[in-house]
Amino acid sequence: MKMYSRFFVVPALIAGLQAASAGDITGKVTLNGNPPPDQVNDLIKADPNCGPLHKDVVKIQFYVVDANKGLKDTIITLKGVAGKSTGEAAPAVVLDQTGCIYTPTILALQTGQKLVVKNPDPVMHTVHPAPNPDSGNKEVNKSQMPNGPDISFTFANPERFLKIKCDVHPWMLSWVTVVDNPYFAITGADGSFKIANVPPGKYTIEATHRKASGGKPVTKEIEVTAAGATADFSLDGPKAQ
Ligand SMILES: [Cu+2]
Secondary structure (H helix, E strand, O other), rough: HHHHHHHHHHHHHHHHHHHHOOOOEEEEEEEEOOOOOOOEEEHHHHOOOOOOHHOOOOEEEOOOOOOEEEEEEOOEEEEOOOOOOOOHHOOEEEEEEOOEEEOOOOOEEOOOOOEEOOOOOOOOEEEEEEEEEHHHOOOOEEOOOOOOOOEEEOOOOOOOEEEEEEOOOOOEEEEEEEEEEOOEEEOOOOEHHHHEEEOEEEEEEEEEEEHHHHHHEEEEEEEEEOOOOOOEEEEEEOOOE
């Protein structure tokens, strides 16, 4: 009889743990409509220092969409989890400058999490975070010599698409979304995303792209259980708006 009681107790314990455990939110963002043609970056071509670093024509892509309309670089965030930043303990996020182009151009990190900017270029850049004045984040402008040491920044307050620019090269722009919790994601090349280990509960989930749907958040209501949750979004391209 002892054997039987052991077999029954263990599944009951596992079921109890799962009821209170976190789940993953997964989903996909697609673009409704067609993206506009990419623009040619004429400024970089004309620049005597940066132009020769590129053999091919450099394009500016506002919408990165795959064959199935999956929309890359959409920021996914949750409401109702504010003030839970783990940014100070999180690994740094890297922003690279190669050929006078920021890579990636869309980033997201937490308040207090380090943004490390690298300059492997044979060109001097300035790294100039220019936050929205309402955010309370600080504007800073630092020069970075060719192959110079890394520069680090942190941001104290949440902000959507905080602009980072280079005052030497006006086409250099990167957009950093700062959140105050670890529950966020950026969609990949196929438009999909995953936010892992979200505490169970009801949330408003937001998908924000810098251009699609007018750059405004598109929201959905979800409930996360131990089995997770899914949230798919369709954001409007320029012709669908
Ligand atoms: Cu520059």
